[in-house]
Amino acid sequence: MNHLDKLEAQSVHILREAYREFKSICMLWSIGKDSTVLLWLARKAFFGHVPIPLVHVDTHFKIPEMIQYRDDLAFKWKLTMIYGENSKAILEKNTFPDGKIDRISCCKALKSEALKNTLSGEWDRYIMDLTTGKYIPDINRDRYTGVIVGVRADEEGSRSKERYFSPRDKENDWDVGDQPPEFWNQYKTDFAPGTHVRIHPLLDWTELNIWEYIERENIPITSLYFDRGSGKRYRSLGCYPCTTPVESTATNVSEIIEELKSGKFANIAERSGRAQDKDDGGGLETLRRDGYM
Incomplete structure (x- = not known):
């Protein structure tokens, strides 16, 4: 096996382990190269089928080609494609591009808050109708407790502190100093009820x-x-x-x-x-x- 083969095998193993261990799981798809590689690996892990819903947080400020690419690929591959948003902030134009708040506050509102409430099912979610390619309200409001994410340790400093299976609290807050050890490819997947777990199959990729x-x-x-x-x-x-x-x-x-x-x-x-x-x-x-x- 060459290096890419080993990375692929490890990522496929983590995806299958996550699917086996967590009953309510989704995969975040940011539409970028990393999460698209993650999606490709999921298709390999499950023999061409992706049994995990894909979730995208739509800020309404993504480059238009990104959204078109998302929808075209989701429809072509028949993916369970879901998106959520902070509709209140967007409607009230309480964003950085509209001149109301700074960039960090905008990210917190349109990304962090939207992600948290989309995953919890507290805010509306929309799912692609694979017969029409259009989005309709998602009647499933179950909370996702396991979330697969395409982050890499080399991408930026805080991501290098992650684990393959990284716990958060019920509010999705991350305690950087309270991460489980992972030795010899032994992963902790048994967490207390209510724990929100992020799974990172691409952590070792560059x-x-x-x-x-x-x-x-x-x-x-x-x-x-x-x-x-x-x-x-x-x-x-x-x-x-x-x-x-x-x-x-x-x-x-x-x-x-x-x-x-x-x-x-x-x-x-x-x-x-x-x-x-x-x-x-x-x-x-x-x-x-x-x-x-």
Whole structure:
């Protein structure tokens, strides 16, 4: 087995373990490359079928191509696609782009709060009707207690403190100092009732590994990652008011891999174009302690 084979096998094992251990589980799909690789691994783990609902938090400020890509792929692959939102904040324009609050407060409202209440079933959820491709109210309001997330340890500082099976409290708050040890691929999956658990099958993957795997498996991803003639492309995707592209002429996966191997981005953080990271002291720990991905 080569390195990608080993990473794939470990991730598939964690996905199957999570599905076996947690009765009410979902997978977060942010539409980016990492969570799309995670989705691809789930299809491998369950032989072409994804028995886990996918959840996306829609801020209404995502780049339009992201939403179109999400819906096209969900309909094509017949995925259980669900989205939630902070409809009150959006309706009242209580957001950073509308000039009401700062970026961190906006992320807390549109992402952290929306995620927490979507997972708990306290706020409305919408599910894709796979006969029409349109979204309808989701009548299932059960709380998701296990959540599979496509974060990587090398992506930014706070994520390097995660475990494969990482507990949160009932409010989704994360106690960084209270993480279970994980030795010799032995994972703690037995938690107290009411514990919210995040599962991270991609924790050991790097940005380069992700792109190499996308190339090897020919995984369909959004074209926003490629230069489309402007000499720029997105390296990390998020809300358009807070995300800027990088200088790059890479038009395909092979050229992105070459950029990563040549050192073009060796000293530039992957999320350097995400303004909320800078506003959070150069990282995401404040937001992530409150439930952000």
